[in-house]
Amino acid sequence: MIDVGTQNLKTTSLSPTYDVVPGESVGLFQLGDNLWHVLELLRTHKTEYPKVEVSWDEESPHKSAVTIHLPYITLYFPPSPIYQLLSLIQITVPPSSSSNLELTYETQVLSSSHIPLTRARVGRLMGPTFVSKAGNKLEFPGITFQLTPSNMGDAGFGPREDIVHKLIIEATEDEELQPRLISCVIEPNTGITLGLDEDHLLRITIGQTTAQDLILDIGSPLRKFWKEDDRLSKMWGNTNTNQQSSCFWNYLQYGLDFLVDKDGIVIKIICHSNIPGTPLFQRYAKCPWTITTSSGQLDSTTPSNVFRSHFSSSQNVEEYIEQLKLTVPSPSPTPDNEINGNSVNRKKNKKRNGSPNNAMILDRLVEGGLDGVSGLGASKLIGFNGLIIEEDEKSGGICSVLIFKDNNN
Structure with a gap:
């Protein structure tokens, strides 16, 4: 409570x-x-x-x-x-x-x-x-x-x-509650398909959909910003000016983030689950995301081992971890909790708490803005081909999903 x-x-x-x-x-x-x-x-x-x-x-x-x-x-x-x-x-x-x-x-x-x-x-x-x-x-x-x-x-x-x-x-028996966003079907390495209503499906494709497409189809974001601190240069590198100039578009009302590059192209997508009791609770609405597999749909209640059984592992967690952390402006961390410090466990060749090598620990409490809030725990980031899931370590729920295009595959 x-x-x-x-x-x-x-x-x-x-x-x-x-x-x-x-x-x-x-x-x-x-x-x-x-x-x-x-x-x-x-x-x-x-x-x-x-x-x-x-x-x-x-x-x-x-x-x-x-x-x-x-x-x-x-x-x-x-x-x-x-x-x-x-x-x-x-x-x-x-x-x-x-x-x-x-x-x-x-x-x-x-x-x-x-x-x-x-x-x-x-x-x-x-x-x-x-x-x-x-x-x-x-x-x-x-x-x-x-x-x-x-x-x-x-x-x-x-x-x-x-x-x-x-x-x-x-609601009366003959009426069905109508959500603002009916569905969000995730396709790893490709993008998402949004169901805005029963007759209107909108496909957002990584590397193809433009910022203007987003504005025309789902409106302007509630928040848009460039995250400027040294963590981005460590993540993207000083030579990649395209991603250094990228901008986060936050559609908080839909539980969606889009990373738009300097040319106005969507290059990554994040879907949020708004799980109560987690550090990101109430920053975003719950996105109705699902992933269709041969054995059925995966969602925010699906255990991480089911994801492992359907998708091949990837070591790209370290490359994209900061995009899961920096989608919403927050106070800069203290020097002790910089990117190579306590906020992220980056020991790739060792397991923590039995975690496989494609998993990393994310502690959002060092990001600021959560002073006085108790009972919050860390997340585990698990990387797959074109997909990174953020699992709440305490409950096992999937807090967020990052969809990207793995150019190495």
């Missing part, structure tokens, strides 16, 4: 107001939004929520559901190897006398400090329905009202005065 700090919506924390749209949204929170987008939204509203908690299974975060806990509201992102989509919103309705929470539906007040939400009021505003067989909930398309039998019924008012204590908003 992590605390992402003080947050805000559209009113003060003393009197929050949410418009409820069955099967669609509650206030600013829209079903189908990804985890990255929702947390970014919370960061832009910093006065309403005194505390926001994000929870997951710490033992297997790459396979875990993620839940955001807010005052009165819980946002649920079910476990998926491909997506992190908001699929259920739960509202806990406190006793009217103890809260200023106000819920509206189609410009009418559902519940407030002086208007309790009862079974009868639900029927008046949303139309008649049948109570469940268990007698504890009312179900409408896209929304469920859970009831608490009240003392008012015992006093002769009847069950129509049963109080609603919880609302659950989710």
Whole structure:
């Protein structure tokens, strides 16, 4: 569990107001939004929520559901190897006398400090329905009202005065949540194919796709920068002016990075998995990447030994390791943690913790910006022909995938 700090919506924390749209949204929170987008939204509203908690299974975060806990509201992102989509919103309705929470539906007040939400009021505003067989909930398309039998019924008012204590908003059975990016199929040594919608596939080929193609097809990047420090010269060499002049294009909303050379050509691609509890969590949205093999699809939950069984090993990890580290600007490391120091294990001919020779250890904690964050571990970079995967050593999840063209093969 992590605390992402003080947050805000559209009113003060003393009197929050949410418009409820069955099967669609509650206030600013829209079903189908990804985890990255929702947390970014919370960061832009910093006065309403005194505390926001994000929870997951710490033992297997790459396979875990993620839940955001807010005052009165819980946002649920079910476990998926491909997506992190908001699929259920739960509202806990406190006793009217103890809260200023106000819920509206189609410009009418559902519940407030002086208007309790009862079974009868639900029927008046949303139309008649049948109570469940268990007698504890009312179900409408896209929304469920859970009831608490009240003392008012015992006093002769009847069950129509049963109080609603919880609302659950989710997509209707005939509707499917639509992610911003449907798919990303990786082809090592070649590139990726993006599914922008069901009828629109976009192929991005290393060495062919241009920066202008990216802008026309997926828009401008949220961030674009040249990483200028001596680590790049050590990695690329002072004579390779083409790659020295390369620029990182960050599409954080899609979980994608593109390395564009001085001629405007895409030369490398990185797909991010946004695994909770890892150093890169919440820098990028979860990219829905998969790799098709003869035995099925590989994804962020696939063990590294399965990758080894499908792809030939490569020693190019050292050559491209810094591109996995430097895609997002971060404070320069201290001299003790320079490229030949503690951040990377470069002993090629020795194994560390039983790792094969095509694997290297990456410690992102020395990059800066993670002060005070506990429980973070190192990654293991494993190189294959045209592909480098970054495996979280603690959970075994694949944090990122770098696709490049191995000109030696």
